[in-house]
Amino acid sequence: MTTAFELQRDQFRKLVLTDADGNHHYDVSPVRAFPIQAPTQGISLVLENGQEVAWIDDLADLKEEIRQLIEGELEGREFMPEILRIVSVTSFATPCTWQVETDRGNTQFVLKGDEDIRRIGKDSLLISDNHGIHFLIRDMFGIDKHSRKILDRFL
Template identity: 70%
Template sequence: MASMTLNLVRDPYGKLVLTDADGEQHVGVSPVRAFPIQAPEEGISLMKSDGKEVAWIDHLDEVPEPARSLLREELEGREFMPEIARVKSISSFATPCTWYVDTDRGETEFVLKGEEDIRRIGAASLLIADNHGIQFLIRDMFNVDKQTKKILDRFL
């Protein structure tokens, strides 16, 4: 994969600064994923605060260090989406109900208000919104343990 030149630094205030090919500096750019679930490493736009795109990255691996690390750091700080590894139990099969889950960030529980808060994303992924609007991801609903499959089947 060919490497692209990307002059990206963090200023003393913590904002990302992109210097484009013409030498113009764009202070406070934000990376935005085009496909955050299906292809999180592909299609990343650098946007100014007014919503104007100033750079496009086909694939994050094309960006040399340290810019790649800055982008990953910024994306992680903006996108909080715990990934559910296992649904341990639920309080009820009727909604609202409390889900007790293991995520990539540890154990937690959340309240599912209604079945409509479980959305299919692509062929195998699910997004589950809790009562506070936090999105939980199940990357592959077909590749989970038996208990989790049984619970998901009741809601889908």
């Protein structure tokens, strides 16, 4: 696998990109173009001012060490737990508290209003809690029956 750039961390743990011409770009950040539908595809490496210095079609096409640096940076910046199961809700009227199991562990959050549940594509939902944290339900039709029943009351 060849890449038109090299990537490493500097002494301050910031990403430094060295392009094919040998130019160094300091403090670059990866940004996903499609964070929910295609999280490993379409990733831009940008400078602090938003200028793009590299484009990645797919993380799988990168050398392992570069891919790990980018994935580590993305994990540190993005926090979007995926809801695996809805355990309970305190009420079917909002605001209400949801008890959920996520890919990051069990938690609870307050849903302020029905408008805080948004459809993303045909199968996914994005739920915002009262603190602005976004929770993802990747496949609302593939979730367990109990969770689906609760969801149906809010959709």
